[in-house]
Every structure is written in C-alpha cells, then in structure tokens.
Amino acid sequence: MHNLAKTIIAVTAAGILGACATSGTQKSATEVPKLGKPISEQTVALWNIDVRTKDGVGLPGGSGTVAQGKAVYEKQCASCHGPDAKGGPVFGTMVGGIGSMTQSPRILTPGSMYPYAAILFDYTRRAMPMNAPQSMTNNEVYAVTAYIYNLNGLIPNDAVVDAKYLAAMKMPNRDAFIQDTRPDVKAERCMSNCKPVNSKL
C-alpha cells in the first residue's frame, strides 16, 4: 500500500514534469534543419578571389611588368578610362592626386587614395573590364596593376609586380584611415529662439 502510494505520486510527478517538458519544447521550437552540403575549399577555388589587402593574403601566383600592363591597358581599359589612364568617356582620371588630400576637392585615384596596393589587384580581378569581368588572367591583372602604379609614379619602369611586391608596397595614403567613432555630431533639441537651419533662412 505504502509503496503503491509512492509509485502513484512518482508517476503523477513524472506526468507533470513530462507535460512541462513537452510544452517547453513546443514553445521554443528550436529545431532547424541542417541542409548545407559539406564541401571542401577546393570546390570554391574559382570563387575564392578575395584579397585581404592589408597584407596581401589571397593574392595568387603570377606576375606582370609595366610594359605588359600598358598593352593590357590599351586593349582592355583605354576605351573607358582614356589614354594613359588620365580619364576617358566613361570614368575620370586614375593618375595623380597624391598630396591632394588636404585640398578641396580631393583627387581620388588608386595612387592617391588606396591605403594598400593590393586593392587595385582585387578590384580589377573581380570587376574589370566592365564588359567582361573576371576574364583576364592573373598575369594580366598583375601587369595592368603595375602599369597604373607606374603612371602614378609609385613604382619604376622595370618593376615586375607579383604578390610579394604588392604586399610590400607602402602607399601614400596608408595612414589616412581612422575608425568610426560616431556619434561625432552633437545637436540639441532646441524648441524656441533657435539658430536657423542654415544662414540663408
């Protein structure tokens, strides 16, 4: 009798606990399918085109010279960017501007603006030429990168540019970048006798 009572109590308790556990599961509904197909890094090799530009991680093998780059540029780039990368019918100049950062306007070119040399390689490989992106070989991209930096006076005529070369280049604008510390503007919620929105109002 005594044992039976204990058993009944235990069963009831288990029932209550069981009910709690069940309703808990229904509420949280955390079951998520796992449908991703496992792949290896080799599967994604042709998509894996990004370069961590600060240190050049991700730059591929291959190389190119300034002279080779001039030929690539004239064939692939000049129709939009103009002769000698000085600006063309579609885009503005890609040379000059070094030293313009304290002027207005600032002249933004790969030479004046990019803090890391590998940015030009990454961008050209992923997006250029605009009418046939991702069609150039790595050697062609290295070569045209060399040509543009040469036009900007950053590398000599006989430079052979490769991954190591780009990672080692110190760009003029390297130390110009600061991190976001906004809110940087502190306006007040003035309701009367306030300063007009601008001086013409």
Add this chain to the structure above:
Amino acid sequence: MNNADKLKQSQAIVKAANQELSAHSSISHNPKRRALLGKTLAYAGAAGAAGLTGGNALAQALPIPESNRTMGRTIPPEDYGMPSKYESKVKRRRTDVFVNRQNFSDWSMTPLAQQLGTVTPNGLIFERHHNGIPEINPDGHKLVIHGLVHQPLEFSMSDLMKYPSVSKFYFMECSGNGLTDWLKPASKTVQQTHGLLSAAQWTGIPVSTLLDEAGLLKEAQWGLFEGADGSAHARSLPIKKILDDALIVYASNGEMLRPENGYPLRLFVPGWEGNVSVKWLRRIKMGEEPWNLRSETARYTDPMPNGKWRQFSMEMEAKSVVTSPSGGMTIRPGVIEIQGFAWSGNGKVRTVDVTLDGGRSWREARLEEPVMDKSLTRFRYEFKWDGSPMSIASRVVDSTGYVQPTVDDIKKVRAIVGFVQHNNSIQPWAVSSSGEVTNAQFG
C-alpha cells in the same frame, strides 16, 4: 541580350538623360509640368476649406460616374496586377542633377512624396548596381559559406527556403543619399534629395542560423559577403553585427525579391548603409580581419579634416524629411498637413519636431503607429497657412537620444569635400507666397 546590345541600350538611356537635362524638360524642371503636378497633389484640406467658404451651395448635382453605368473589365485568366494608368508618373528616377556617363554602375530613386504608407512597393524600391542587373536562375544559384568555419557548406535556393523564416520591417538607405545636396540645393524634388531610401518587409533566414550549421571558429571575427553580379560586389562585416540581426533574404513585401533588388538572394543588414546588404549573394567567407576592399577605402568612407578618412562608418544615423509639401509642389492657403518620414539605424524614432520658420522655433509632430526599430515612421503636423513665405523642415530624435543635425553641425567635425556620404542633415523646403515649394538646403 549580349554585351554590345546592353551597351547600346545603356547609351540610349544616357543620351535620353542628356537631352532631358539640356532641354529642362524633366517633370521636376518644367514649370508647366511642375504646376500640373502641384495641382494633382493639391491638399484635400485646402480644397475642402475653399468649398466651405466658396458659397457654391446651389451647384449642379453631381453626374453619375460613367464607371457606375458600365461593366468593368474582367479578370484575365492569369495576371500580375499593375497600378492604374493614372499613376504612371509614380516611378523610380535616375538623378537629374548630373548625367552619369554610363548606365551600369548607376542608381535610381524612390518617389518618396508618392509613397503613402511606411512600406515601399517592390517596383519602387531604390536601385544601386555596380555593373547592371544580373539575370539569375534560382535553380542554379548556390550560396557557399567557407573560410574560418569547421565545415564549408553549399546551399541551394530550395534548401534555403526550407529553413524557418523571419519577416521584418526595416528601412534601407544608401550611404550616398543626399550627396549632391550638402552645400547647395542641387536637387529639385524629395525623390532626388532623399530617394535612395526605401522600406519593406524582408523575409529570410538569420545569417547566424547558417553560420551555426557551418560551425564558426573562434578566430572568425569578420565576414566577407560577395555577390554573383558583374562587379562581384563584396563587403566586410564585423561578427557582432552579423550575429546580431543580419538576414539572408529572398523576399520583400510578400514576394520573391525583384531582380534589381537581389533576386534570388541577398544579404540584409538592418540600419546599416545599403551597400553592405550585398545583392545576388553567392559567398560568405569568414576571416580574422576586414578585407579593406575598394568599397571600404576609396568609396563609402567619409572625408575628415586634415586629409583623413573615416572607414567602416556603416550605421545610418537618425534622419527625417518632409515629403509633403516638398520641392516641386505648389500649395494654397488653408489647412496644410505636413507629412514626412523619420528613421534611425540605431533604434526607434522617439520624437519628430517640425519648424515653419526655418528652424527658429519647433513644435512636436504626431507619429503614426506602429513605430518600429530601424523602420520608417510617418509623422504629421497640421497648421493653417496664411500665404506668407515660410521655410519648413523636420528634425528627429531617436531612442538613443541622438538629435538630427544641420549641415552646419556636421561641417564642424567632418570635411564636406566632393561626393560625401552619410548626409543625415535637416532638409529645409522654402515656400514662396505663391505656394511654390523649393529646396532650401544651403551648407
């Protein structure tokens, strides 16, 4: 279409834009068209007031409308419903401040004055592409997650649509919204000044769900998100934001994304500049540090004093704008309801104040419910206009206590040189005694 045909089509669009600009015949430039638009948008309040005082009580009985006396059109067997032909002027528009010399890295803007709720219809969500709009068959589209994860994974679209989804209302704003109008009133209409802004109900999967499945390594502090378009557009994002509320989205406003907004799959990063919500998403790579790509250094950075540049400034700070009355409209004396939008990438809209005297005095506007986190909030304020010239503007305070600044406030800490991003300044509109509303943004 091959690339040559696409180029021809783009050249035709650019040529048309040129002609429109030189002829001053765009809807916002032509005074006759503008007056017409103003009349179309005349205020019910003003018209009503005129009716009451006009003494036309003995006017003729209204005729029975023709539509009451005829059968309507039938339902076609299959149909995707389109707006009334009488709404054909409500369209996205490219900038009319200058002519972009090509039409592939380009943008078009939302007609905010005609957006009547807090959600932008899918066909009016603003566009920004870096090499045109790709046409992607979802059956072949793959999303890959790799880099600093335990197990690289590949997902098909049909896989992704089997995950539990979430639907959230969020605004989306391009960091370049307002970049032509810092120092002078270059744009005529609110579509041109603020139209790189839209809002939708976005449906998809938290990015964290898929990263959990791949298994994040503890060194994974940043992620690279890359698109399947002709620019392979890519951006780096910090892990905190990715795990906090970033979504992999396949639908907006209840239907699959439009091609121009990322079909079949995009990233959506609530409250942050639109550029990071990478469209046509094909790849996520986890890494230790940001990649410092072109779009994170030479573009989308803020010029600061002493030749410096601020980088990774991705939150869109609180902003508001009066959409009605706004540039290009004409109003008449009587009761005027000021309407507009307020939003913040850092939380909810707390209050919106409105000025009628160029900012000398302000009064609180009414907010329309619901007021949601990182969403568009509508505000309203009624007053009786006596016909004297005035300058209207709005100013938002968000849930962090941040107060929307003027251009003058911003100029004290940033360098406004060239095409500058992240313009969240107060937008004034001047109203002349004849009721013409014009842009009065002078920096």
